[in-house]
Amino acid sequence: MSTEPPETTEDAEPEGAPAEGAQDSRAAQDSEAAGTQDSEAAAAQVSEAEAELAAQRLERERIEQRKAQRQAPIEAGAKLSGRAADLLAAVRAVESGEKPAATVFEEARPAPRRPAPEPVRRQPVAVPAEAAAPAADAVQAVRGVLAQGGAPQGLAAQAAAVLGEDGAEVLRADPWQLLRVAGVRPEQADGFARALLGAGAGPDDERRGRAVTVWLLEQAALAGHTALDLPALAAALGRQGVPDAEDAVQNAISEGDVLVFQDAIGEAGDAQEDEERPVRVLVGLERYALAEESLADGLARLVNSVPERGDAGEEWERAAASAAGSAAELIRAVAGHGLVLHTGGEASLAEPAALLDAAHGLGLRAWAATHGPVGRARFAAAAKGSGVATVAGLLSGAEGPGRDADGALDLDLLVVLDAPQLDVETAALVTESLPDGARLVLAGDxxxxxxxxxxxxxADLLAARVCPQIASRRPDPGPLGELVSGIGVGELYQVEAPGKEVVIVPVRDAGEAVHRTVQLVADSVPRAIGVPAEETQVITPGHGGAVGTRALNAALKERLNPGPGRFGGFDPGDRIAYSPAPGRTLPGRVVTADGEGLHLACGGEEIVVPRERVEQSVRHGWALTAHQAVGCRWPAVVVVLPGDATQALSRPWVYTAFSRADRHLSVVHGVEQALPRAVAEVAAKPRTTRLPVLLAPQVPALDG
Known part of the structure; x- marks a missing residue:
């Protein structure tokens, strides 16, 4: 590993912005903001993102119907009674150290389920473009209420889309419903409520308590949680000035705004015969709760359905025998199981490629799906002749094999790469879209x-051990592979890099960090490494701050593609990051702009972003966050670690950022010992999820 001495030349002085916090929640907020504009505009035709969201809506309706068949909803009312009241009484007992009532525990125990429930299939349905935008009169009515309450009238379209055609009446009756609009905080909703209700808008208003409860759960979802422990939710409500947190949660449950769950802790055999198993009480939003439950059912169906091999058993074995190492293990595991997990780095992609080749040799309809177009192109090069799509394109019907008469994907084997990027809703859609007897391989690092x-x-499936797990034995090669492998086990090695594969560039302050980054991309890396600027990607911890993506992109544009930015700040040739839907980022380049919108080239695809969507869904893309870069790789990467990035660093963040480089990695280093400390000590932030608990009664864990 070599160290390049810093240079002192003219520093770039980008406009600063507030530093952003934890990368999980901030990246999610940015993605959500980027996707919000999609619901505001009436496009001329249905986009891939709209088709995907339409499929998700239909899936949620199906899940809700099945949920209603299993469990009656809690009746609305000012206070809880019956099961919900008993449950909350048990919560108080848990918090005080007492055991929960036996009747409550027994009632909350999951009912026996079929080991392989048959899903209700559904065809993707295109949503008319005009349905994506609220009616003009509804927007105007909401705008009037917002003006009366002193809220920004620019929120009118978003509020009308979220609250529906009666949004104005909803806000007058309950001003705190403004919290359902992305970006609005409780203190802002409080000011709006005071302007509309006067002295009647107090912190003890039960409408405020319910709305803040839902808002906190939405914020938790942005940070990756599918539910929250009730004590944690109550504490958060207290910090938001809700005087009676328990009453607020009761009201939210009784009104159907949130769901409450009681999950047993530990194994069934851990408790003595005369003891009850300890439980934790969770509160969550119906959207994520039902998706996680649907995912558990779909995974159980795959695990418990052993694929029929018939006469092909010997052919599977011959295919495995012709493969080497862990590729052979993967083929054998897939031959006899409906769900298989495969782990490994970039080099391990050869093993899913070998699996697909073997499956095609057996006459199976086999496809792979990646996180984005860049990953699709990389895997298509490794798996010659195999069908490769993106997950979003597969679900929306824009890519892939299409669907059969029952609405299931028309395939026998699906390999999902970049599997750590699957959230519960997307994963539920994937599993429920597979036909009976199909095999699913989830592969990723x-x-x-x-x-x-x-x-x-x-991660939940790896921990649950409900299916075979094949770990690749193919390490990523060279100094970069050695460096990244060490980070994965918590060690920041000093690797030998005779070809300048890894270069450390120390900096003293933010201005120097910006200057050195621009110099590396525009001059040093092309000259010394031979990688042009257009193939070098900058990765930094956040969007804001003096060395965030906004500041770096401004400086890089000025150096690499200066122009007036006549179309929403963009010019032909600008590198961009396009977010067609929450959680999805497509790196690309501006081709041109005209009356139709901004024309982009993203991973070999031509995309036109309508003028009204550009501001919220397109950013400059010379610099990305690690979350935006995941699933992609570039010949050269410059990772920027400014002094104010210390709190954002963790082992997964460093691993993700450093592993995006194929040939060369430069690290603009201003965090001193915070980098090795983050690699050694700061693991992934925990997320509260229910998938392992939901899987346990349906799928036994494998021995060993």
Whole structure:
């Protein structure tokens, strides 16, 4: 590993912005903001993102119907009674150290389920473009209420889209419903409520308590949680000035705004015969709760359905025998199981490629799906002749094999790469879309950052051990592979880099960090490494701050593609990051702009972003966050670690950022000992999920 001495030349002085916090929640907020504009605009035709969201809506309706069949909803009312009241009484007993009532525990015990429930299939349905935008009169009515309450009238379209055609009446009756609009905080909603209600808008208003409860759970989802422990939720409500947190949660449950769950802790055999198993009480939003439950059912169906091999058993074995090492193990595991997990780095992609080749040799309809177009192109090069799609394109019907008469994907084997990026909703859609008897392989690097959306599906499945897990024995080669492998186990090695594969560039302050980054991309890396600027990617911890993506992109544009930015700040040739939907980022380049919108080239695809969507869904992309870069790789990467990035660093963040480089990695280093400390000590932030608990009664864990 070599160290390049800093230079002192003219520093770039980008406009600063407030530093952003934890990468999980901030990246999710950015993705959500980028996707919000999609619901505001009436496009001329249905986009891939709209088709995907339509499929998700239909899936949620199906899940809700099945949920209603199993469990009657809690009746609305000012206070709780019956089961919900008993449950909350048990919560108080748990918090005081007493055991929960036996009747409550027994009632909350999951009912026996079929080992392989048959899903209700559904075809993707295109949503008319005009349905994506609220009616003009509804927007105007909401704008009037917002003006009366002193809120920004620019929120009118978003509020009308979220609250529906009666949004104005909803806000007058309950001003705190403004919290349902992305970006609005409780203190802002409080000011709006005071302007509309006067002295009647107090902190003890039960409408405020319910709305803040839902808002906190939405914020938790942005940070990756599918639910929150009730004590944690109550504490958060207290910090938001809700005087009676328990009463607020009761009201939210009774009104159907949130759901409450009681999950047993530990194994069934851990408790003595005369003791009850300890439990934890969780509160969550119906959207994520039902998706996680649907995912558990779909995974159980796959695990408990052993694929029929018939006469092909010997052919599977011959295919495995012709493969080498862990590729042979993967083929054998897939031959006899409906769900298989595969772990490994970039070099391990050869093993899913070998699996697909073997499956095609057996006459199976086999496809692979990646996180984005860049990953699709990389895997297509490794798996010659195999069908490769993106997960979003597969679900929306824009890519892939299409669907059969029952609405299931028309395939026998699906390999999902970049599996750590699957959130619970997307994963539920994937599993429920598979036909009976199909095989699913989830493959990815377990050390990278988890999904932007809620859940930790891949990590939960690895921990649950409900299916075969094949770990690749193919290490990524060279000094970069050695460096990244060490980070994965918590060690920041000093690697030998005779070809300048890894270069450390120390900096003293933010201005120097920006200057050195621009110099590396525009001059040093092309000259010394031979990688042009357009193939070098900058990665930094956040969007804001003096060395965030905004500041770096401004400086890089000025150096690499200066221009007036006549179309929403963009010019032809600008590198961009396009977010067609929450949690999805497509790196690309501006081709041109005209009356239709901004024309982009993203991973070989031509995309037109309508003028009204540009501001919220397109950013400059010379510099990205690690979350935006996941699933992609570039010949050269410059990772920027400014002094104010210390709190954002963790082992998964460093691993993800450093492993995006194929040939060369430069580290603009201003955090001193915070980097090795983060690699050694700061693991992934925990997420509260229910998938392991939901799987346990349906799928036994494998021995060993």
């Amino acid at each position: 377990p050390n990278v950052l988890w999904s932007v959306g809620p859940g930790r599906v891949f």
